[in-house]
């Protein structure tokens with residue numbers, strides 16, 4: 001029996017769905033097929049000599065924007081509920097200053113969790129360039145002024161949608177959302193659509209930011225930035 005035949009029975013049905021661990025030949029094939037961001041070691045100096053992580057993050061996001069098929073600014077945000085159980089979902093990064101801002105409904109599950117416990121984590125994974133960025137930090141609710149400015153840039157349809165959606169709460173029937181959208185369209189007909197008080201942004205202030213780039217045979221490169229009283233310190237981590 002070859003090594004690859006020696007698999008537990010329960011895995012059999014998933015073989016067609018879940019790729020096997022790559023062989024040296026697979027790495028060689030991929031390196032040819034996907035020159036710029038292959039799994040080989042030639043992505044160059046991906047970390048640079050930045051003294052803080054946000055400049056490096058911007059470089060990586062710019063590269064991701066060139067290569068991702070959509071939403072290079074998509075990130076998972078993980079929070080914890082009242083029982084301390086973790087919860088994750090995707091959001092879109094919308095502002096980048098000294099923190100990472102996304103917009104949402106404050107009364108949603110994530111909105112309530114982050115207001116109760118601001119400790120959270122963000123995760124970017126860009127498949128096209130085979131890179132990951134992990135951020136741990138604390139979320140703060142942004143100012144009304146910032147939220148108003150972003151809300152005003154959204155299409156009218158999305159602004160009406162924000163009023164109509166009671167995000168994360170159960171919907172009582174199949175047509176209820178359409179009905180609520182129609183109701184708010186009628187309410188705001190001929191008027192500007194204001195930002196609902198509960199539609200706001202969270203800015204995640206990073207405490208650690210880790211940059212990860214894929215390498216062959218899982219010998220990846222990792223660089224961790226950690227905020228200290230004297231600025232950022234960095235270290236390389238084993239893969």
Ligand SMILES: Cc1cc2nc3c(=O)[nH]c(=O)nc-3n(C[C@H](O)[C@H](O)[C@H](O)COP(=O)(O)O)c2cc1C
Nearest residue numbers: 074089090091092102103104105108109110111168
């Ligand atoms: C790519 C992507 C981007 C998303 N962006 C947002 C976002 O910026 N804000 C938001 O409230 N929900 C966004 N969602 C929906 C959330 O993942 C989630 O379903 C919703 O916010 C409810 O989450 P909660 O019940 O944990 O609060 C996005 C979903 C995907 C797949």
Ligand code: PXP
Nearest residue numbers: 091092094103104105154158167
């Ligand atoms: C429910 C919800 N709110 C907000 C956003 C943020 O993006 P935008 O302002 O571009 O709609 C998204 C993006 O998918 C979303 O799904």
